[in-house]
Amino acid sequence: MHKQPGILFDRRYYEHGIPQLSLENSGRVRNLYSTLEGPEYTRQLRTYRPREASAADIESVHSSFYLEQLREHVNLNDPYSYDRDTYLMEQSLYTAALAAGGCLNLADRIMGGEIDYGFALVRPPGHHAEPGRGMGFCLFNNVAITAEYLRRVHGLQRILILDFDVHHGNGTQAVFYExxxxxxxxxxxxxxxxxxxxxxxxxSGKGQGYTINLPVHSQFGDAEYTFLLGKVLNGVVEQYLPQIILVSAGFDGHCEDSISRVLLTTHWYATITELLKHLAHEACDDRLLFVLEGGYNPVSLEASVLATVESMLHPVGRRPGVAYSERAARILTNHPLHGFWTV
Structure with a gap:
């Protein structure tokens, strides 16, 4: 039986903000939140609010020295004293703990069988935050904290994280590289x-072969992305058999987002969601959790998130086809893991 998807957001996420202009600001999600509070979505979705991640949750990924650094910089007068992109205001650490805790709340709901699919619409984003360093708008690594929580609390031993943000998830990679x-x-x-x-x-070490990076050319779009992820995900899921799929869902690869030169359309985000739903259905009892990362054009961000949510609302259908792309195929042919995981 198809369950109602779960979605998590909270206006307290607005509290991490700065008077000066920054691409990562509460305006990214304000209209999206208002839309999701309307009757069209409230009757179809289970809506959740976050809890604050505990110190143990956060320190499962981040060093105590890093957390102390952040606290010291919050008390300085310069919000950019820690990093030129990653501002720190009075409410920043509390908001970041709510972002991580929101993901943990949805993870618990999925593991408890209350929902199949979840989308944590949190901010600030997290995938650039390394164990001992924040950067790129990111303070706490939400998806990494969630994966560690699933290992520690729920005993999972095979977790798949897909990051389709247009920027590399260096922080997440650093946490799980070994x-x-x-x-x-x-x-x-x-x-x-x-x-x-x-x-x-x-x-490296025990993690050798368990990280796959697909750096793509600017001007790649729906066809190339669908081919690459279709080929890689189908092979990895079939052989690795993850117990849950986590998604660092950044929408800054949209053709209308000026931060990148990738040309994805709104429809692509529905397509990848359909593929992920199908794979989660085959491998891990429909356990699938999206975590918001980037996306800095509020209009295209809202449209893309809603396309994802609409896809989550539909029962699993046929597996989406993967059309051949010669440009994308060259990336796989030349990949160091060609021949492993069917890459």
């Missing part, structure tokens, strides 16, 4: 901040 219990896949524009995530970065 383990096979979390498989990390990132597709991102090449030669773009944070300038990591090359194809040769495939994990």
């Amino acid at each position: 383990t096979a219990q979390v498989f990390f896949i990132s597709i991102h524009q090449d030669k773009l901040f944070p300038f990591t995530g090359q194809a040769h970065e495939t994990g």
Whole structure:
């Protein structure tokens, strides 16, 4: 039986803000939140509010030294004293703890069988935050904290994280680079901040082969992305058999988002959601959790998130087809993991 998807958002996420102009601001999500509060969605979705992540939750990923650094910089007069992109205001750490805790709340609901699919519409984003360093608008790594929580509290041993934000998820990769219990896949524009995530970065030690980076050319769009992720995800899920799929869902690869030169359309986000639903149905009892990362054009962000949500509302249908793309195929042919995981 198809269950109502769960969605999580909270106006307290507005409290992390700065008077000066920053791409990562509460205006990104204000209209989206208002739309989701309307009757069209409230009758179809289970709506949740976050709890604050505990110190133990956060320190499962981030060092105590890093957290102390953040507290010290919050008390300085310069909001950019820690990092030139990542501002810190009085409410920033509380809001970031709510962002991580919101993801944990939805993870619990999924593991308890209350919902199949969840979408945590949180901010600030998290995937650039490394164990000892915040950057790129990110303070706490929400998806990494969620994966560690699922390992520690729910005993999962095979977690798949897909990051389709247009920027490489360097922080998430750093956390799980040496383990096979979390498989990390990132597709991102090449030669773009944070300038990591090359194809040769495939994990180390016990994690060797459990990181797949797909750096793509600017001007890649729906066809190339669908081919690459269709081929890689189908192979990985069939062989790895994840117990849950987590998605670092950044929408800054949209053709109307000026931060990148990737040309994804709103429809693509519905397409990838359909594929992920099908794979989650086959491998892990429909357990699928999206976590908001980037997306800095409020109009295209709202449209893309709503396309994702609309796809979540429909029962699992046929697996989407994957049309051949010669440009994208070259990336797989030349990949260091070609021959593994069917890449």
